Amino acid sequence: MRKRVPLNSVRAFEAAARNASVSKAADELCVTPTAVSHQIRQLEDFLQVRLFVRRNNRIDLTPEARANLLRISQALDLIDTAMVELGGSQEDLRSQLSVAASTSVTSLWLMPKLNEYMAREPEVDFSVRSFLTRKEAETQDTDLKICNWRCEMDCQVEPLLEEETIPVASPALKARFGGDDRALLSQATLVHVDRAYDVQEGAEPDWPRYLGEFGIARPDVKHGPRFNQSGTAIDAAKAGVGIILGRSLLIEEARRRGELVAISEPYPVRSRYYLLSPWRTEGRTALQSFKDWLIETVRHNDHVHVV
CATH class of the missing domain: 3.40.190.10 (Periplasmic binding protein-like II)
Structure with missing residues (x-):
């Protein structure tokens, strides 16, 4: 006999955990934030464990809750799929x-x-x-x-x-240096992108790693404008602000339109x-x-x- 799990509370917990927000979960479930918080407290009482650590206006999952979130999400997905099929909406x-x-x-x-x-x-x-x-x-x-x-x-x-990482610049900036790629790498402003998550095995280079690979020494290698999004960094390069280490996937359209041009070889690791x-x-x-x-x-x- 199955234990009578409070499914409404489980859905409230999963939505809040997935969105990292009680208010977003409330919008998704079409209820009030107070109702979501109440359902989460009910589930915590039912399980006799804490599911969230509450810090001011932020909620963080406990290690136990994080370890089981994926399986809970998948279980709810299975229920939703089964209900769709049971209702005869397989075409949808x-x-x-x-x-x-x-x-x-x-x-x-x-x-x-x-x-x-x-x-x-x-x-x-x-x-x-x-x-x-x-x-x-x-x-x-x-x-x-x-x-x-x-x-x-x-x-x-x-x-x-697999994508390559290759230095690129606007045609106008390259022309300003007389088409001398070595001079661009040695003297032009370096534009940096701060990634929000780690790439696989640290394969994607930053400027110190790239320039070191090709034997170019710069005392200002860590200086230059920084962006937390690749898109804005690419826009800066297209505007002639400086040179960027472009990911071939993301600069494809800009290169096709002639807004960015390669100024050196790709980094040897893809x-x-x-x-x-x-x-x-x-x-x-x-x-x-x-x-x-x-x-x-x-x-x-x-x-x-x-x-």
């Missing part, structure tokens, strides 16, 4: 698709290509979500995820592509991206068609390398 399930990628990959690489997929599959109800942190990515509820780290989630993980999807995809025609289209798109891309 086949035509629905949600995809997540980092904010920069979404805006700079995926979005310019989505028109092609949507023209091919006009019946698909498509949803795109973006994330800023690894924690946010791994707790988001989406059908597919594109990540540049080896995720340990319980799902199918497939290598998708970064790998992975495609995360559910183990079971039977009947999910939209999911499979998107995976097929994405792999086909990668194969025809000159700026990335197929794994």
Whole structure:
């Protein structure tokens, strides 16, 4: 006999944990924040454990809650899927698709290509979500995820592509240095990007690592404007502010339009991206068609390398 688990409280906890916010969970569940807090307290009383550490206006998961969040989310997903199938809406399930990628990959690489997929599959109800942190990515509820780290989630993980890191500048800035790439690397302003999460095995270089690899010494290697988003750093480079270490996936459109040009060789180590999807995809025609289209798109891309 199953223990009578308070499912409403479980849903409130999972939504608050996934969104890292009681108010966002309340919006998602169409209830008040007070109701969500009440349900969480009920679940804590039921389990006799603390689920959150509350600090001012912020909530953090306890280690025990964090360790079980993924399984709880997956269990709720299974219930939702079963209810859809029980209600005879399998056609809706086949035509629905949600995809997540980092904010920069979404805006700079995926979005310019989505028109092609949507023209091919006009019946698909498509949803795109973006994330800023690894924690946010791994707790988001989406059908597919594109990540540049080896995720340990319980799902199918497939290598998708590898990208290069290459110094780029605006054509005007390159012309200002007379097209002398060595002079650009030695004297031009260095634009830095502070990543919100660790890339795989530390493979992606920063300026000290890149310049050291090619034997260029600069006393000001850590100076220059810093950005916490690749998109704004790329905009700065296009405006001639300085040179950036561009990720080939993200600067593809800017290079194609001639807004950025390469000024040196790529860093010798590439970064790998992975495609995360559910183990079971039977009947999910939209999911499979998107995976097929994405792999086909990668194969025809000159700026990335197929794994």
